[in-house]
Amino acid sequence: MKKNLLKAFLVLLMTATLLPACTKLDKNVYNQVIEPNFFKTPAQIAAALAPAYNPLTQFPANNVFQLNEVSSDEMIVPTRGNDWYDGGKWQALWTHAFRPDIDNVNGGWSDISNGITKCNFVLNLLNTLQTKPANSDQIAAEIKVLRAFYFFEFMDIYGNVPIVSDYNTDPAKVVTVPRKDVYAFIEGELTTNVPLLADKSDATYGHMNKWGGYMLLAKLYLNAQVYTGTAQWTKAADAADMVIKSGKYSLQPNFLDNFIVNNENSVENIFVVPFDNINIPNNSIEMYTLNYNNISTYNLTSQPYNGFCAPTAFYRSFTATDARTKMWAIGQQYSSAGAPLTDPATQLKVIFSPYVKELSNPADSFKFAGARSIKYAPQAGTAGNTSNDGVIFRLADAYMMKAEAEIRAGSPGDALTLVNAIRTRAGVPLWTSADLTMPNLLAERGREFAWEGWRRNDLIRFEVADGIKYFTGLRNPAKPQDADTHTFIFPVPSPQLISNPKLVQNPGYGQ
């Protein structure tokens, strides 16, 4: 008995001794890294700055692009049979029946605010680095200008949005800021930081360099009347001219070379979003627009979705001789071997018609309605995620912005020369000064920048400046005139209103 008690005592003693050592709950991290162990080498710091740019990959083809395009007159997503009905959201974008619960409306907000928050993260990180890189001031300026671009899109699409410029902001203090105050914030950021930016180089490819910064400043001033009620035409022309007179960029002789698969050598593109089929996904315009059967036209590896196309009137604004007309796939489609394509499901010939007469039509033939864009050349061997870098700013826009601003400012200057440079490259007849009317300029911008994400912005600016209902007016097919101009900005998305009750819904929209 005594022996047993002794044993029991020993076991208890052992247990009591071991226990404290056995209550450690360390976190062992293997394939990620905790903060104190990171941001040491220059390569690690570079890797930590890159997240500020990653959100941009969503811009050239996804939510932001779709909001800007399908609400304009240059892109329509008709309901073909039941395809692309999708809860009616594409029809709603086209008819301007914008609702806060449309998922693209929330997607756009998320994509943009993701960019802002990543910039804030990088700026905060730069501040807290033990050993800062030699050019940390320039890096900070670059990130601030990039952030200003995100804020510009934020304000352009949603109007009244929160300004959060500090990574450590108390979420309870995030409130809606009026559009003109957001404008002022962006203007301040740009005028302070753009001059500090780096010049054009391979190292700044895909980054916000000085000329990208001036392009953004020009865009901001060009639309100042929309954002604040006060036009800034001269400032817009001056900012655009900074880019032109820098001489760093020239018009790419062949228009479509700006959009080819390997367009990183374009001499015209200023600010791009680099894409790569293997490494950087998200440029999938070829999938959204082409027909299923085009898989064999371009040797894609899966079938495109047969969605986005050009409204008839917009397609008709191109003349046959215009080099830019080559951006459209129209008429009979062929296999890469040259055989005319027939659709297996309908046994109809795959002939893209320029006519989109209805917003919804169950007829089989309607599957082939509308011209499709091959502006960004489809890439053989892909199924979306093409390697064409997405163009945000290019020199042609500096020309067109400067020309428009000069004319609106009342001192046309070299406006005709600039516009004719564009028209010369397109192979269309030169204009005289009599041709330099606002409707003509808007149409020219349409042809030059079709499907580059600027159309909604252009239509609203021209409507505000000239009083013609370019954006809110009647449109074929099936778009009635908007009741008022509340549709100039989109609603604050429902999920955002729920997640932050301090946000205020834009006028004319429900919850």
Place this chain on the structure above:
Amino acid sequence: MKLRNLLKSSCFVLLCFFVLPALAQNKSITGKVTDSKDGSPLPGVSITVKGTSIGTNTDTNGAFTLSVPATASTLVVTYVGYNKQEIAITGAPLTIKLEANATALNEVIVVGVGYGTQRKKDVTGAVSNVASKDFNQGVVINPVSQIQGKVAGLVITQGGGDPNTSATIRLRGQTSISGNQSPLFVVDGIALDDPGQFQNIPPGDIDSYDILKDASATAIYGSRGANGVIIVNTKKGRAGKATVDYNGYAGIEKQSKYYDLLSTSEYKQAISTFSNAATFDKGGNTDWQKAVSRTAHTESNNVAISGGTNGFSYRASVNYQDQQGVILNSDKKQLGLRFNAEQKALDNKLDINVGISNVATTRKTIDYNIFEYIFNSPPTYPVKNADGSYYAFTDFAQANAVSHLERPYNQTYEYLTLINGSVDYSLLPSLKVGVTGSTSRNNVQTHSFYPVFDVENNVNSATDNNYNTNSYKGNIHINYNKSFNKHSVSATAVYEYNDFINSNFGANGQQYLVPENLDNNLGGGNALFNTINSYKEEYKIISFLGRVNYNYDGRFYVTASFRRDGSSKFGANHTWGNFPSVDVAFRLKRDLLNNVDWINDLKLRAGFGIVGNSDAIGPYSSIVLYGPTGKYYDKSNASFPYPNSYAPAQNANPDLRWEERHGKNIGIDFSLFNDRLSGDINYYSDNTKNLLYDYTVPTPPFIYSSIKANVGTLSNKGLEIALTGQAVRGENLNWTVSGQITFSKTRITNLSGTYAGYQLTATQIPLGYAQGRGLSSTPLTYLKPGYSPFEFYLPHYTGVDASGNQLFDGKTVAQYTAAGSSPPSYYIDPSPKFNYGVSNNFTYHSWSLSFFLRGVYGQKIFNNTLLDYETITRLPGNNVTKEALTNGVKDGPVQSDRWLEGASYLRLDNASLGYNFKNVKGFSNFRVYLAGNNLFVITKYRGIDPEVTVADNNQSYIDSSYGGSGYYPKTRSFIIGANITLK
């Protein structure tokens, strides 16, 4: 380190076991056991030599032969439902008459309660148990289907007939809105790392299940108890003459039902009005549903040898199962080995247990896109060309389903190894200390090769993945057991350590020159597209737990338990959590009900407990981690132009803590009318607090738009009734009926709260979406406070207008759109009102017949498959259902309550007819049987089967066949089987 030593010593001890038996000297005794009342032989009675573990069971004639040590003097005879007897060994053949026990049903059943066992009569929580004799008969895809429908409160859903999908298991309703809700499986005392691993335990090795249902019963598992606990006991050997058992079956399975699609002639007729109808005729006559289906072969074999002597017992078994799927090229093969052994030594004070099992499973899996192809492909397309090659065609989501099943290579190998050992020592008769150690290694290897299909323009690709889910666990425990006067006290204290390590390695490539190499030359494709990936993660759980049971004279019981769990998943603020419980029970027979003859036993129970769940939390959710967030382009770096960017991987939440389920349960156990009717009834009301959910938060300032936070509550209420009746108890004929019915109701009560002072709100969160062409961005189900999870919100279909457009509350969608509105929608709860199961067992002489009916009442399923395919506008390029031609609807698919079909059902789940051959020379048991599964199902649901996955993901209650989702058809099966024991 500690564990490794333990394993080493266990192996050494194990070796000794094989030497010891040779040392004994024995004598042989024989005898027969009968019922004292009617003299009928009692099979399966346990005979042991007193004070040892040497023993055997009686055969079907009640006879036994036992080799005992020369010194043995007394036998102990025990049998469920009968009084224990001790019989002196005289040397002459023994005739033993057993008397039926007064409180028969619950008296001697021992159930696992977690970290120990109790006699069923002493259990104070809501605990059910099912022994192997009551298991479902027939083909068993997943071992848990052995008890499907048998246990009140346990809802097991096998959505479809794919041998490679696991069942969803819910104990007492939905318990969480994110993360796994499957109960914790504990096999021979060791918790499985992942409930999914349970489908790799060979069904033939399982002896019984103990299901801990209420929070007071599962609180002993603390932070892993919120979903309930299923304790699985594998078969063990017993000392005595070695026995060899064979259990096996072989049979066939067929698809149980098909959609009513147009046949070739009907299709030709239907499209004849189209001018291009003739172009669709490719000379085929194919029923695509039948083309991909087959009569599948299934077999299961289990051979076990068991025995032992002198304090040593063992059981070793080999299992082989081959289960073909009814869809071409799907298959599951499983080879399992299991060894359990127990050695008692030092006057039975030392008790060593070892268990080792290894299960190798080979799966052939299929591409679920084919379930869409079979609806889209015209029946006029042939499967094969005249030369025997596959007829190739393509269109949007349309391809030759047969070639897409037969040509790709998808093989998965799973190796699950479980090793556990324990050493217990009785320091005092009342005090026992011990240690337990275990390791679980689950290795999953996937191999796939996807070939080039003619006219589809795709490239070939190959992928290999290698996942390891390993864990190391150990505990130190102390058990105390003491009775004095009429008081009995038992207590258990445990320290437990769990370390979980998961890792993965994967590689893939594409554009291989030699497709015959499959995935065996991964580096041989286009090097530009080669990708590799790997990860590794680890977390730990450390626990202190204790339990005290007290009872006074077997009349009044109190149980209290307490567990303190620490997990490395959590932040510093909430690393540790406390999980208490308390139960009380009264058995009234000997007091109040002493004079009530028709009541044999009656126990009232009440319990309360707090249990946790942390499954939705990743190992590092509470801390800031930096990880790769996509590649970026550096044009200035020619040698490495696409480096990775690094950013925080998540919104870290240092305040994360356990979801807590606070459960209350009251229950009654009874045995009536001379034990002819017994059962139990439980009512519970649980509230789960600190629900984990990914809340939308504003970016900026948050770096990601969602954060995992403990916000919200849900409630579960339910009533469970289980009854067993001996309808006929005769000399030759016995008829037992048992059944259960389960009512449960889950409500989301709140989804709002705060994170770090910031208000988090979720008013109506879309969960499930419609699937189909043009149906993107169309939510069907929502999470909404005050409603059941997966509440549908749908327009109300009221018919068609003159031109065949669907009307919703009298108007078409176009009319609503023109008016700037949309059709009004209504909330509809799809969850069942109740689940039930009834089994009947008859024995007549050597015959036995059993059948089991199982059903669900009040459930609704959204038939997304018909929404997509019962649409006349699909013609001529795609096939449709027959109904599409006659229902008068001419427009495209619109989500509405038209497709939310009643899916109540009653299924004849299984039936079997067996015959016992008696007195077969060389065999102590020889039974053969025929069994069938899913012999009929009565339902109004128009899909293949109303049993669809209803709780595993956001698409719950939605039955779709689109874009990679699909319903693998349920099967009907017939088998012939045998249970044989060699003498």
